[in-house]
Amino acid sequence: MPPARPRVLYLTDLAYQARGRRYCDEDIFLTSRLRADFDLALCHPRDAAALLDAFDAVVVRNTGPVLAHRDAYAAFRERAAARGTPVYNPLTGKADMAGKQYLLELTAAGYPVIPTVDRAEDLHLLPAADRYVVKPKLGADSLGLRVVPADGVRDAVGPAAGDLLVQPCVDFAYEVSFYFVDQDFQYALHAPDTGRRWELVPYEPTPADLGFARRFIEWNGLDHGIQRVDACRAPGGELLLVELEDLNPYLSLDALDDRRRDAFVTAVTASLHRFLRSGTASR
Template sequence: MTKIAYLASRVTLPGSLVRRTDAFEHDLMMDALRGPFAARGLTLEDLSWDDPKADWASYGAVIIGTTWDYWDRLDEFLAALRRIESQTRLFNPVALVEWNIRKTYLRELEAKGARLIPTVWMDVADEASARAAFDTLGAEDVVFKRQVGAGAKGQHRLRRGEAIPEMPHAMMAQPFLPMIQTEGELSFIFIDGDFSHALVKRAQPGDYRIQSTYGGREEKIAPSADDLAAARAIIAALDEAPLYGRVDMLRGADGGLLLMELEVLEPYLYPVEGPELGERMAAGVARRLAL
């Protein structure tokens, strides 16, 4: 049996005293992957990316999974990934992770034809630059997000004139689009470049954040041909297909989809909505390892 490591974190591993409220998603991923991996002679083990006792060279490959504390330990996290990749195969590769970990990658995808929500980039998010973003965007309702972050951590939705909270990180500002509260956010999962499944994520009434931590819920969908083509184009813009990728999109006023995120680093892949995910992932790893 070939050992495969599934990278988690102290805040997602079972039994952790500091476990996140959404760490059940880690359990769902492990439940979905273990059986199909075992059927291909692959033993899947979950461990924290910062485990000092881990012998990375003993694993045939390492998959970046629920590493959901990296944004506050960025340099340490990237150094750990480089160390892992020097000893075994890493999925997805560290070069792709380093590109994807800062949301400024969206500008490169825009240059390749991706449609984005209008965005103001703020390396220093002080009160003056935050207030100026409302004018630049021509918006009365703006969402401020960390350039390095996930799960809506450090995110603020502000109306013009409201007090500006402290934002000590590099930020991005986008107009709030009501479609997030009506249709919801669409996610398209790709494994080895092939479409796996799609879903819509909706916030609970009164909120706009679609993550499960805030009461968000998901529903599997069969995307239209046009919507799927828009998501495929995002994956196709990469130099090569990653082992996994999740394309998050929101419908614009003209009916077309706008890119919110391309997640090729630690995304939750919604195995409940895509029961074939485990087999697809196992097959993808086996192909890449030529097993």
């Protein structure tokens, strides 16, 4: 009798509407390939806690912003921890998985990130700029993001500290994203037109580019999972971190050729097998 195949609960919101992207197409493609190795069922994040008992592991993919279902997400995390159910990506990520507090920590530690503060009294620590970006710490997909003029940034932050982030509005040349499985680089994509940031094309990173991206992967310390390092090319030519997505990064697989797409699927399949063998749980 053949050995039982791992049973995987794949979290996604196939109805989520994203500007310029169809999340559902990516998950339909990826699950069609993962079924070769796993017994797999798709599940909306609101149903995850109730269905966990029937599966060996959970894969969190294109679920949309957690803000849309915070109570259900908290119940899922609590249930997974209580059962010891492995969750991929592991729920120990220090980046977007935990909110955007990490941008403050990385700024303070001198990492190459867009300088970030969260209090009006710290605005003087930012480089002078004509405009500033103000966004919620728990934001996603640009929800709640505002660009305000310099003379209005203090009022935009307000007296309350802790729930908003402020950054100078960087006049960057382009954005570029680096995609990793576990600790291994897979591919990079960039948006040559800053006004059409979701129209991505392949990007061949330099050794310096990869060194930049790997610093943040190493900082986050996840041994398993899919991560995306988003950066912008600043006016001085250097890369600055925009976001480190370690919860449910959209992968833009439709921007890859067949060879790179197949290589990515192979890497994720192998990573999931290693993850399940390791016994790494969600705690």
